[in-house]
Structure formats: structure tokens, C-alpha cells
Amino acid sequence: MGNLPQFRLIQLKPFSKVGVDFSGPFEAKADIKIKITKTYICIFVCLVTTVVHIELVSNLSTLFSSLERPKWNRPDKNLQLDDLVIIKEPTPPLKWSTSRVIEVHSEDDGIVD
Numbered sequence: 001m002g003n004l005p006q007f008r009l010i011q012l013k014p015f016s017k018v019g020v021d022f023s024g025p026f027e028a029k030a031d032i033k034i035k036i037t038k039t040y041i042c043i044f045v046c047l048v049t050t051v052v053h054i055e056l057v058s059n060l061s062t063l064f065s066s067l068e069r070p071k072w073n074r075p076d077k078n079l080q081l082d083d084l085v086i087i088k089e090p091t092p093p094l095k096w097s098t099s100r101v102i103e104v105h106s107e108d109d110g111i112v113d
Contacts, residue, residue, distance in 0.1 A: 005047075011088065011096075017047040028056070079104055 024040035037058065044053040079085070079101050087097040 011086075012048045014049045014051060015044070015046045015053075019045040019047055021045070022057075078106070 021043045022040050023043065025038045026041070027036045028039045029036045040057050040059070042055045042057045044055070046052075081101055081104060083101045085099055085101060087099055089097060091097060
């Protein structure tokens, strides 16, 4: 059996490494009075957590528009007082050390370090 990829051994954000696949075509209609259209299923697999996200798309070029959705490339928010954070340190699987933010220091650009 081969070695696991590096991103499976370290803690990363969900959907930071993604596999994409298409299935179809299928015939579908959105309502009784709407004509039948050709559709595909787009399957996103998170390679970090093995979570699956499935979307119904109208054509194969929709892949690029679905990747541009805000939920896929949302910027990280700054830490704020009283946020709960995970401390990055060697721990057994599924046992993370947590802590609360009690003080923040931001740079001139407003980003918290």
C-alpha cells in the first residue's frame, strides 16, 4: 500500500484540496410546464475531510462558474476578541487543543497576525 499524500497527514481547512468529477448527461425539468433539458451532476470531493458536495449543472462549462461562487473562495475573517481557535500542536486524531482570543494586535493594513 502506498504512502498517504501530505495533505492527508496535516490539518488543513476543508475544501482547500478538492477533487471534481462530472456525471451525466441526464434529462431533467424544473417544473411540470418546463421542457426537458440536458443536465449534468458536478461532484466536489474534499480531499482533506472526504466531504462530498453535489451540484446540478446545465453544461460542462458551468464548472468554472461554480468554482467562482463566493462560498468556494471566501476570504478568511480576522480574529476577534472571544473567538474560539484551535491550537496547532501535535495531538492524537480528532483531539484538538482549543483556546479563546483575549487580545488582538493588527498591522497597518488591518489584518490580525
